[in-house]
Amino acid sequence: MQKEGERLIPINIVDEMKSSYIDYSMSVIVSRALPDVRDGLKPVHRRVLYGMYGLGVFSNRKYLKSARIVGDVLGKYHPHGDSSVYDAMVRMAQSWSLRYPQVDGQGNFGSMDGDPPAAMRYTEARLKKISDDVLADLDKETVDFQNNFDDSLQEPTVMPTKIPNLLVNGTSGIAVGMATNMAPHNLSESVNAIVAYIDNKEITIDELMQHIVAPDFPTGGIIYGYDGVRDAFHTGRGRVVLRAKVNFEEIGNRNAIIVTEIPYQVNKAEMIARTAELVKDEKIPGIYEIRDESDRTGLRIVYELKNDAIPNVVLNLLYKYTSLQTSFSVNNIALVHGRPEQLNLKDIIHHFVEHRHDVVIRRTQFELKKAKERAHILEGFMKVIGTQDSLDKAISIIRHSVNPQAAKEGLIQEFDLSEIQAQAILDLRLARLTGMELDKIRDEYDAIMKEILNLEDILANESRRFEIIKEELLEVKEKYGDERRTEIDYSGGEMSIEDIIPNEAVVLTISHAGYIKRTSLSEYKIQSRGGVGNRAATTRDEDFLEYIVSATNHQYMLFFTEKGRCYWLRVFEIPEGSKTAKGRAVQNLINIEPDDKIKAYIRTNDLKDAEYINQMSVVMITKNGTIKKTSLEAYSRPRVNGINAIEIRDNDQLLGAWLTNGTSQIMIATKNGKCIRFPEEKVREVGRGSIGVRGITMEDNDEVIGMIVVNDVENETVLVVSEKGYGKRTAVEDYRITNRGGKGVITLNITEKTGNLIAIQNVTDEDGLMIINKSGVAIRMNMDEMRVMGRNTQGVRMINLKKNDEIAAIAKVEMDKDVEEELEEGEEGAESTQSSDADANVTPQLENNSENEESADENGDSDSEE
Numbered sequence: 001m002q003k004e005g006e007r008l009i010p011i012n013i014v015d016e017m018k019s020s021y022i023d024y025s026m027s028v029i030v031s032r033a034l035p036d037v038r039d040g041l042k043p044v045h046r047r048v049l050y051g052m053y054g055l056g057v058f059s060n061r062k063y064l065k066s067a068r069i070v071g072d073v074l075g076k077y078h079p080h081g082d083s084s085v086y087d088a089m090v091r092m093a094q095s096w097s098l099r100y101p102q103v104d105g106q107g108n109f110g111s112m113d114g115d116p117p118a119a120m121r122y123t124e125a126r127l128k129k130i131s132d133d134v135l136a137d138l139d140k141e142t143v144d145f146q147n148n149f150d151d152s153l154q155e156p157t158v159m160p161t162k163i164p165n166l167l168v169n170g171t172s173g174i175a176v177g178m179a180t181n182m183a184p185h186n187l188s189e190s191v192n193a194i195v196a197y198i199d200n201k202e203i204t205i206d207e208l209m210q211h212i213v214a215p216d217f218p219t220g221g222i223i224y225g226y227d228g229v230r231d232a233f234h235t236g237r238g239r240v241v242l243r244a245k246v247n248f249e250e251i252g253n254r255n256a257i258i259v260t261e262i263p264y265q266v267n268k269a270e271m272i273a274r275t276a277e278l279v280k281d282e283k284i285p286g287i288y289e290i291r292d293e294s295d296r297t298g299l300r301i302v303y304e305l306k307n308d309a310i311p312n313v314v315l316n317l318l319y320k321y322t323s324l325q326t327s328f329s330v331n332n333i334a335l336v337h338g339r340p341e342q343l344n345l346k347d348i349i350h351h352f353v354e355h356r357h358d359v360v361i362r363r364t365q366f367e368l369k370k371a372k373e374r375a376h377i378l379e380g381f382m383k384v385i386g387t388q389d390s391l392d393k394a395i396s397i398i399r400h401s402v403n404p405q406a407a408k409e410g411l412i413q414e415f416d417l418s419e420i421q422a423q424a425i426l427d428l429r430l431a432r433l434t435g436m437e438l439d440k441i442r443d444e445y446d447a448i449m450k451e452i453l454n455l456e457d458i459l460a461n462e463s464r465r466f467e468i469i470k471e472e473l474l475e476v477k478e479k480y481g482d483e484r485r486t487e488i489d490y491s492g493g494e495m496s497i498e499d500i501i502p503n504e505a506v507v508l509t510i511s512h513a514g515y516i517k518r519t520s521l522s523e524y525k526i527q528s529r530g531g532v533g534n535r536a537a538t539t540r541d542e543d544f545l546e547y548i549v550s551a552t553n554h555q556y557m558l559f560f561t562e563k564g565r566c567y568w569l570r571v572f573e574i575p576e577g578s579k580t581a582k583g584r585a586v587q588n589l590i591n592i593e594p595d596d597k598i599k600a601y602i603r604t605n606d607l608k609d610a611e612y613i614n615q616m617s618v619v620m621i622t623k624n625g626t627i628k629k630t631s632l633e634a635y636s637r638p639r640v641n642g643i644n645a646i647e648i649r650d651n652d653q654l655l656g657a658w659l660t661n662g663t664s665q666i667m668i669a670t671k672n673g674k675c676i677r678f679p680e681e682k683v684r685e686v687g688r689g690s691i692g693v694r695g696i697t698m699e700d701n702d703e704v705i706g707m708i709v710v711n712d713v714e715n716e717t718v719l720v721v722s723e724k725g726y727g728k729r730t731a732v733e734d735y736r737i738t739n740r741g742g743k744g745v746i747t748l749n750i751t752e753k754t755g756n757l758i759a760i761q762n763v764t765d766e767d768g769l770m771i772i773n774k775s776g777v778a779i780r781m782n783m784d785e786m787r788v789m790g791r792n793t794q795g796v797r798m799i800n801l802k803k804n805d806e807i808a809a810i811a812k813v814e815m816d817k818d819v820e821e822e823l824e825e826g827e828e829g830a831e832s833t834q835s836s837d838a839d840a841n842v843t844p845q846l847e848n849n850s851e852n853e854e855s856a857d858e859n860g861d862s863d864s865e866e
Contacts, residue, residue: 047155066086243325258301361465667718719763726798
């Protein structure tokens, strides 16, 4: 209710909120969160330094209780919470927070593990030596002062710093609608860059970067890649990638990764705890133990590795998943004449030099004023006591005066003095009237007059002022300059898969129930044809390994399901497992439908390479003999939920898929031992949603078991394998070229002993073959052990099968020198002791079985042609 005499003024709430919020935001921007470009300090830091300056706790004085300092700053300049002042002062004393700390703390001032400092009643502090140069000349009217919060005292609006504080210590702060995050730099490099700017105001940023090469963080580390640094220097914004500094050691019989420097602003304890979680969750395999062995002498984190771990691989995983690699997002925003601006490197240097120039002018003006005042007094001294007669006359005037005022007036009248000169004469001690002291006064006057001429010359000559700035900067460099702590890896860049996983050959296995894993090819021992083989994987009851393919870690895998869907994975994304591991359910890796099943795969290179994906095609075959050809470009945009690759009709399913280049030949084989060969051109390219065309005509009880794509007719041969372990190699030319859709010719003489055909593969003598059966036993063999024979034959026994075991899949693997050496070792150790196949950890090698049952009827080619 309105009281008598009161008047209500209606205000629009939108206008009031707008103006109030603008006032608030400007207060935060100018008076709290952003540094001044000239001294690099926010108000709270400036007030802490000025408060300590007022208390006289310089670097050569004794420490003072932190609570005393904080209380003084609160009561005089910064009327906020005591924690804001103490936290700011603590950070100014932490060697891992500031590149050049400004406060010398005694007591517990926290740690890199994020431990809080002791309460301010327990700690003590004083200024660091470098802060003396931040505060230098503050008493010489070099900067403007303003009233404090209650107008009872004055405080500086900026510090007359000789240290380029914004560059060397950086800063961070969140204002309203903007934020700043400025990186620290090396003092020596910064001084060199500023001196270069003073010598040539038209210097380019690239030329400045020859002096100040990159940020220099207090915790060291390595700057990985230079693009972000270049962006930050040129635009004031950039992303600098930081890595820990590491080396490898052997501790006992284990390899270890030793971290001696971590990225800036990383909490060491949190990083170690997070890494331990990732190791526990098997995101980072290969780590046996993590220990923090840091002490007062330095930082040391030990990652002890398992015996089979590759140090570089583990290290790159640590870089990828933990804070051993972080990024520092540079955002150079500071107050310029009270307004926030985005600044590049040259801008920061320009404004600092302008500030120093202003300080030098004001300091020189102050010193000139003081020198002229002193010269004026000395001139009065020489008038009065310059000769014995004048001295006697002055003494007589003083002695006969009634009071000091009368004496002053007498001196002024007799010697033509100013009031200041007369007062200085009256204040002289008698000791100054001796002859020796008179000589000193004359010498001092001569020196003062020279100093006045010098100061006037400085004020008249700009080049001299800049020379003084340079000299003082070089003195600062001499006193506080040090070596870089942060190294630069110019070759680095964005994390790529090449940094994480070596491009080694691996074996991918997919079980009938949908379990998948990748295993290093080197885990499989080579055995000669006819050997019993090794235990390859642990599977669930009634499960068996249905697909086994060779690949390299950097390739892409396209998975095609029997329902005609396509999914993507990089090979490295497939979980790694030992030879005996079961693997991971594929449903956990891709969003495959519960009742769907992977039936085909394609290995491709970079799917972002437009030329590559438009040159290549995907050719698919279904169980009922339908073939479809589509450009790889249609499958080059990975989607989480997959895409439709081919339309599948009732009672049909996708069986296989291959990558072709347009000039290949296609061969399709059926369960009953028939095979057709025709040029790829016979299959026209259709869209992703199409059904396809007939590839082979079959009898009612027959079905397609596989397809191959032949690119080198002269050197490649056709390998077919039956489910009971028989196989044979035949020249491609033994299968004559026909039209697409024919019945094909006999490729393997199917009998009860051989069983149905289960696989077809194109191979050369240099290839290796991986055979895996339904009980999980795997064997590797070289193709040069199998001779090429006629088309319509039974073939030779490729693997001895126990009881009712059958072959599940075959895959071609490339041979190299290491594999060949392993083969020789495997043959030498062929008489090893036989062990139980049920033991997953035992990998026996048995004597080669020489039972090579070849069909005698190599001439009975009963072609069943189109």
